[in-house]
Amino acid sequence: xxxxxxxxxxxxxxxxxxxxxxxxxxxxxxxxxxxxxxxxxxxxxxxxxxxxxxxxxxxxxxxxxxxxxxxxxxxxxxxxxxxxxxxxxxxxxxxxxxxxxxxxxxxxxxxxxxxxxxxxxxxxxxxxxxxxxxxxxxxxxxxxxxxxxxxxxxxxxxxxxxxxxxxxxxxxxxxxxxxxxxxxxxxxxxxxxxxxxxxxxxxxxxxxxxxxxxxxxxxxxxxxxxxxxxxxxxxxxxxxxxxxxxxxxxxxxxxxxxxxxxxxxxxxxxxxxxxxxxxxxxxxxxxxxxxxxxxxxxxxxxxxxxxxxxxxxxxxxxxxxxxxxxxxxxxxxxxxxxxxxxxxxxxxxxxxxxxxxxxxxxxxxxxxxxxxxxxxxxxxxxxxxxxxxxxxxxxxxxxxxxxxxxxxxxxxxxxxxxxxxxxxxxxxxxxxxxxxxxxxxxxxxxxxxxxxxxxxxxxxxxxxxxxxxxxxxxxxxxxxxxxxxxxxxxxxxxxxxxxxxxxxxxxxxxxxxxxx
RNA sequence: GGGCCGUUAGCUCAGUGGUAGAGCAUCUGCCUUUUAAGCAGGAGGUCGUGGGAUCGUUCCCCACACGGCCCA
Numbered sequence: 001x002x003x004x005x006x007x008x009x010x011x012x013x014x015x016x017x018x019x020x021x022x023x024x025x026x027x028x029x030x031x032x033x034x035x036x037x038x039x040x041x042x043x044x045x046x047x048x049x050x051x052x053x054x055x056x057x058x059x060x061x062x063x064x065x066x067x068x069x070x071x072x073x074x075x076x077x078x079x080x081x082x083x084x085x086x087x088x089x090x091x092x093x094x095x096x097x098x099x100x101x102x103x104x105x106x107x108x109x110x111x112x113x114x115x116x117x118x119x120x121x122x123x124x125x126x127x128x129x130x131x132x133x134x135x136x137x138x139x140x141x142x143x144x145x146x147x148x149x150x151x152x153x154x155x156x157x158x159x160x161x162x163x164x165x166x167x168x169x170x171x172x173x174x175x176x177x178x179x180x181x182x183x184x185x186x187x188x189x190x191x192x193x194x195x196x197x198x199x200x201x202x203x204x205x206x207x208x209x210x211x212x213x214x215x216x217x218x219x220x221x222x223x224x225x226x227x228x229x230x231x232x233x234x235x236x237x238x239x240x241x242x243x244x245x246x247x248x249x250x251x252x253x254x255x256x257x258x259x260x261x262x263x264x265x266x267x268x269x270x271x272x273x274x275x276x277x278x279x280x281x282x283x284x285x286x287x288x289x290x291x292x293x294x295x296x297x298x299x300x301x302x303x304x305x306x307x308x309x310x311x312x313x314x315x316x317x318x319x320x321x322x323x324x325x326x327x328x329x330x331x332x333x334x335x336x337x338x339x340x341x342x343x344x345x346x347x348x349x350x351x352x353x354x355x356x357x358x359x360x361x362x363x364x365x366x367x368x369x370x371x372x373x374x375x376x377x378x379x380x381x382x383x384x385x386x387x388x389x390x391x392x393x394x395x396x397x398x399x400x401x402x403x404x405x406x407x408x409x410x411x412x413x414x415x416x417x418x419x420x421x422x423x424x425x426x427x428x429x430x431x432x433x434x435x436x437x438x439x440x441x442x443x444x445x446x447x448x449x450x451x452x453x454x455x456x457x458x459x460x461x462x463x464x465x466x467x468x469x470x471x472x473x474x475x476x477x478x479x480x481x482x483x484x485x486x487x488x489x490x491x492x493x494x495x496x497x498x499x500x501x502x503x504x505x506x507x508x509x510x511x512x513x514x515x516x
Numbered sequence: 517g518g519g520c521c522g523u524u525a526g527c528u529c530a531g532u533g534g535u536a537g538a539g540c541a542u543c544u545g546c547c548u549u550u551u552a553a554g555c556a557g558g559a560g561g562u563c564g565u566g567g568g569a570u571c572g573u574u575c576c577c578c579a580c581a582c583g584g585c586c587c588a
Contacts, residue, residue: 014542014559015526015541015542015560081548081549081553081554082548083546083548085548085549087553098551100550102548118542119541132549132550133549134549134550136550136551138549152526153526153527154526155527156526157552158540158552160527161527161528162527162528164583165523165582166583177527269586270586367588368588509582509583510583511582512581
């Protein structure tokens with residue numbers, strides 16, 4: 001927004017002018033309006049935690065030194081009781097703490113300062129912890145330090161910020177006004193931190209692989225393009241780290257994981273943000289079943305530690321993360337949930353062969369069936385998406401994916417059409433995808449060639465041939481299983497958030513005013 | 517990309533084809549343990565933007581912008 005004409009008029013001039021005037025008066029009184037330092041003994045949450053169990057008499061009886069504190073915070077409300085006493089609520093974003101000033105308990109200069117405070121200002125209070133006659137934990141202030149001015153008014157105290165667009169665009173305002181938002185992101189943070197501890201404790205090594213790739217691989221998705229000037233080289237933001245992580249298995253690591261951003265140039269929805277956070281982990285000498293077991297263990301342990309229960313509230317439903325999770329083949333899922341499909345139940349015969357699959361897809365209402373070409377596996381997966389996916393509320397491993405749509409997965413022994421692959425669905429969302437990794441370089445080359453052919457037939461999500469990856473495999477990769485888990489969707493489940501944007505601090509939005 | 521819905525005071529929201537409303541915030545008074553503090557008074561609006569129809573539009577019609585939900 002470099003062009004002033006593209007900027008909106010500065011709004012709310014009067015409210016801002018009042019606050020600028022207040023800041024001016026504070027400065028004139030000899031205080032720094034933006035001081036450098038306020039030695040802190042407790043944050044608001046610390047005070048609440050330390051003293052919540054003590055009633056008024058217990059507090060009064062406690063040694064003065066133990067209940068004398070210096071606590072900073074943002075002023076969220078002010079209640080003036082005449083000219084001689086005032087209450088205010090301080091916030092640290094998580095908790096609130098009431099402070100109480102009397103004209104005879106603070107120096108005159110501090111009293112004058114308090115008279116000029118606006119809601120949203122930061123202050124530091126020194127005083128003693130006590131309880132009011134209504135029992136509210138409070139600080140009787142003996143000294144006051146001004147810490148920073150809020151020149152703009154905060155959202156209304158009771159309803160907070162409800163404008164969804166503004167919550168996303170100005171997350172800082174949302175966080176000031178909504179402790180629930182703060183809690184959501186603290187849970188997300190604890191989840192990521194738990195995952196790291198979980199894998200670290202099991203001998204996994206956390207690694208970082210390229211975010212900018214010459215050949216975007218590891219998933220079926222359209223990439224973002226960027227350009228390296230010095231090399232005059234187009235690069236792609238990664239759609240997955242998969243092929244690099246497996247190169248590390250070739251290189252001798254036996255357990256690796258990476259938690260980082262993927263970028264997919266696709267639409268935006270309640271389940272999709274163009275950049276999202278993926279956990280991928282690879283275990284040598286393991287297969288898909290081992291990864292499923294590890295996933296069950298991870299999810300149940302994370303929920304137990306972070307939420308105190310393996311039961312999650314999910315809208316009007318409850319999801320149980322207690323192991324074992326249900327397992328069902330993709331075909332059986334289509335049959336089970338296609339029982340009341342339009343035009344009658346889907347039968348096993350309806351899923352055998354290209355023409356039967358096409359007829360079935362058409363009759364259940366899938367449009368433009370020809371876009372799946374002559375690939376039966378794509379049709380089966382589409383039927384699964386149309387009929388089954390929305391029903392998978394409780395954790396369910398869907399297994400036996402078509403090999404045709406799993407070009408990086410090993411097939412099951414004796415079943416060349418079936419990948420030894422699973423996806424995990426929870427809350428009607430795809431949360432994880434894993435498989436026994438294809439480690440035969442010749443077969444991988446063959447699969448890549450099939451992908452390239454599909455791309456030539458118009459599938460712009462088909463994978464590209466990655467020569468170096470095939471060469472890596474040709475050095476010999478041990479039997480390995482890998483899996484990706486979408487951290488954002490897991491965070492949605494853990495925080496009962498209906499939209500992925502509720503668990504991404506700054507989700508992508510169309511700019512309101514474009515730079516010109 | 518399609519369908520439906522939304523955009524009114526700083527915030528949360530009502531509302532009407534005939535000069536725009538509330539609560540909170542703000543401003544001025546009163547009040548020394550209140551807590552969605554209370555009481556009294558005041559100020560604050562390009563009703564998203566641009567066209568059109570109308571004697572007249574915030575309201576009806578069209579387009580656009582941004583957002584939400586659903587579908588693709």
